[in-house]
Amino acid sequence: MPNERLRAALLQRGMSVAALAEAIDVDPKTVERWITKDRTPYRRHRYAVASQLGLDETYLWPDALSKEQVTAVSDSEIVTVYPHRWSAPRDAWGRLFTEAETEIGILVYSGMFLAEDQGAQRTFADKAKAGVRVRILLGDPDAPQVAERGEDEGIGESMAAKVRNALVLYKPLSKLDNVEIRLHATVLYNSIFYADDQMFVNAHVYGVPASNAPFWHMRRVPGGEIFSTYRESFEHVWADAKPLNTGD
Secondary structure (H helix, E strand, O other): OOOHHHHHHHHHOOOOHHHHHHHHOOOHHHHHHHHHOOOOOOHHHHHHHHHHHOOOHHHHOOOOOOHHHHHHHHHHHEEEEEOOHHHOOHHHHHHHHHOOOOEEEEEOOOOHHHHOOHHHHHHHHHHHHOOOEEEEEEEOOOOHHHHHHHHHHOOOOHHHHHHHHHHHHHHHHHOOOOEEEEEEOOOOOEEEEEEOOEEEEEEOEOOEOHHHOOEEEEEOOOOOOHHHHHHHHHHHHHHHOEEOOOOO
16 A cells, blocks of 8 residues: 555655655655555665654654564653652753754643743743744633643632733743744643753643652654654644734
8 A cells, every 4th residue: 555644744745756865865766666655665764754754753654663662762762750840950941942943832731930931031032033933832711621720739710820920921922923822721631841852741740730740851762652642742732722812
């Protein structure tokens, strides 16, 4: 059967078979066989194609790696696990965002610790001005999911108030090109902070403030599936969220 995932990925990106072949230094007929005959490329070529298309190798060729290989690679995606968010070094946050070259994404309910951080705000602004796409997802303060999370953390209506405060703090940033802020009404099991191929994940635990919950740092590794799972989750929330009216 043809590799429809590879074919669709090329179409979505407006890339021809010849262009992909040139980019990864192979014969166009080889790429054609990968698509029409579902031939599996050598591993170095799978990596190159996945990198060019911004997709995971395991998405384009689900059977290329054994379950044992996928498990081993996925284990390598975890860089560090911290018992609490507050125990992660401050300079780790700085490196995450300052090293971004393409995109930054934040998925939280309020994330006040970041909204109040003037250094982070300056970094987001500088990155946006340099062409980096910055996307911030905050909880809709009027959504029942936000109220429920407030009850879970034992702070009640303060959660919605924190979101509204974050919106005020992000207002100057929201007016910049390349910055998009949306409000979501999703039950979050984790908060997500990513920049290009690195990510922080903050678990949400019932009765525990996010700052005191487990926290881990991961990096995308070709063939791994953990990083891509969280990125896909981010995109699902983004697609259903409503854009912030910057005129408010």
